[in-house]
Amino acid sequence: MTGLEMPEVHEITKNVLAVTNLYHASGKRGTNAGIIFTGNEAVFIDTGMTIASAEFLWETALSRMNQKDLHLNVILTHHHSDHVFGMQLFKEKKATIYAHENVRDFLENDRGQYKQFILDNFFDDPKKGDKILGDVILSLPDHFIEKDTILFDDxxxxxxxxxxxxxxxxVYHPDSKTLFAGDTIYEGMSPNTRFGGSNxxxxxxxxLERIxxxxxxxxxxxxxxxxxxxxxxNNINYLKELLK
Incomplete structure (x- = not known):
């Protein structure tokens, strides 16, 4: 693989996989993603920050598919680069992409500006960073989700x-009692709160209380x-301390 990551695959059940420690340009703790097999569907939760990470997710799924004609789906938990930069690989494989409407401003009409921002702000050597990230192409999802939604036969x-x-x-999978939390929940580190304020x-x-x-x-x-x-x-208590 290209990059510095050493991802790990965790088999929660035969049909539910978590992939942890995918590459992150910060050099700190990696990014996590997931794969759910259900019926004739393969559902990827997030795509990683690099094309190599997306390829790892794809190869992980491919090695476990009991049939090769599954319909591919991707649910993007949010618009940040470490969760969406691998999306083009899945677009090329005809996956159906889901995300919230509020990703629109970040993914629509992107001409490489988002990637350039990451290269300028996360890499001492942007040329090396470009090789690590790979051929990032961002585009709008196929379906927008604006509220709680149930997919794929419940x-x-x-x-x-x-x-x-x-x-x-x-993303909650009731059958395995698994929550793919995206950046709603952090483990072993403080929640990243720099994109908002008290509201x-x-x-x-x-x-979090609802979850x-x-x-x-x-x-x-x-x-x-x-x-x-x-x-x-732990996440709730950290946020409450900020509000004092």
């Missing part, structure tokens, strides 16, 4: 959980290790 529940950013989605943090807390009511055995955070519901309170 197998995949997409939750609107803004707070970190206004486009934030989480956004209160909204964030309200959605606590779900029957969850495993949380796949946007960053950090797989964790239990206990991590939700």
């Amino acid at each position: 197998e995949v529940h997409v939750l609107f959980t803004p707070g970190h950013v206004s486009s934030e989605l989480s 956004e943090w209160r909204t964030w807390i309200s959605h 606590k009511k779900l029957d969850i055995d495993t949380i796949v955070p946007g960053h950090g290790n797989l964790c239990s519901k206990d991590e939700i309170d």
Whole structure:
């Protein structure tokens, strides 16, 4: 693989996989993603920050597909580069892309500006960074999700959980009791709050409280290790401290 990542694949069940520690340009803790197989569908949660990360997700899924004619889907938890820069690989494979309406301003009519921003702000050597990120091409999703939505015969529940950013989605798989939280939940590190203020943090807390009511055995955070519901309170308490 290109880049510095050493991703790990976690088999939560035979049909639910978490992929942790995908490449992140900050050099800190990597980015997480997920794969759900249900019926004739393969559902990828996020696409990583590099084309190599997207390829790793694809190869991981391909090695576990019990049939090769599955319809491919991608749910983007939000618009940040470490979650969407790999989307073109899945577009080329005819995947159906889902995201919240609020990704529009960041993905529509992009002509490489977002990638250039990352190269200028995260890499000492932009040429090296360009090789690491790969051929990033951003485009609008096929379907916008504006509220809690159930997909694929009640197998995949997409939750609107803004707070970190206004486009934030989480993905709940009731059968395996797994939550793919995107950046709604962080493990082993403080939540990234620099994209909002007190109003956004209160909204964030309200959605974390809502998530606590779900029957969850495993949380796949946007960053950090797989964790239990206990991590939700750690995130809530951090945000509450900011509001004091």
